[in-house]
Amino acid sequence: MNAVELLREVVRIPSESRQEDAVVARLESAMLELGMAPKKTGRNLTALLDGGDGPLLLLNSHTDTVPVGQGWTRDPLKADIEDGRIYGRGSNDAKGCLVAMMIAAAKAFKSNAPKGKVLxxxxxxxxxxxxxxxxxxxxxxxPDAAVVGEPTGLKAAVAQKGLLLLEIIAKGRSAHAAHGGGINAVEAAARDVLALSKIQFNREHPALGATTLHVTQISGGDRHNVIPDRCKLVVDIRTTPSVSPDEIIALVKKTVEGEVTIRSNRLGSVETDPNHAIVKAALAANPSGRAYGSPTLSDWVFLKGIPTVKAGPGDSKRSHTPDEYLEVAELEAGVDFYEKLIRTYFAKAAA
Ligand SMILES: [Zn+2]
Structure with missing residues (x-):
């Protein structure tokens, strides 16, 4: 099966989140054509390739895309090839990774199959x-190990930042603006914003660098002539394994006057021991690429405790943008990369 043609086909099938049925149906038939036995669970699709006793390696990527959005100079659902680039929503994030994984796994198990299982x-x-x-x-x-397919230029991400979202409610007492008095919640929130901007996290993570904290939303006041009694801040914090969410929350509470609530703490940071076989296999599959820490979220957050690398063809900077594309050469290199990764992982795991 030709990776380029399969990718073009699945790019032509729109698959915004929660609307993946049609693309899943095509991928299911592609798996059958590749000699796999696909299984559907909701809109999730799995296939187990069984080479007998040995470890279980999970290869995961996603079928959904963000909406097409504005600003395209090409048809986002035509998968035209121009100058060696396959253009279309999802080509880079992450249908190219998914197609490359499927074809690579089929190739790996077709001859000289590894001792173990790929899911x-x-x-x-x-x-x-x-x-x-x-x-x-x-x-x-x-799984004993996992690979999350996302566009990383075939470099192995060995750590990934988490997301902690906090809300801060500054409270005051309303009054008529003409009379004065009252307590202005917007002014209280402004003091909190300035205090938060001075927070610095001193323990850097070797791969991910510093924890970052930004006030990204603010809303307060209903009308021009009322001293506002409430102002809400949203704080976006990108975490690393070096500073725990509990420690951050305690620090924020100590820093601000307003009331702190946790909006989301389920997307933790993750990391993998650089000496684990899955990291070594990913590095061996692309000797020119170094291991790195990724600031962006992916489904890796749900694989906590399973040694994982995030790697795949393409460039994360093209994701979610107009004129998203994946190069034909990148896709083909992706197939070779995943096949080599699979073979090296099982060889190392058996050694
Ligand atoms: Zn993605």
């Missing part, structure tokens, strides 16, 4: 962190 999981709703890998994973046998 391919094409999961849905990654872009909304919904009913995808998080709900699928408990129904699967526990």
């Amino acid at each position: 391919i999981a094409a999961s849905c709703e990654e872009e909304v962190l919904g009913q995808g890998l998080e709900v699928l994973l408990p129904t699967l046998p526990r």
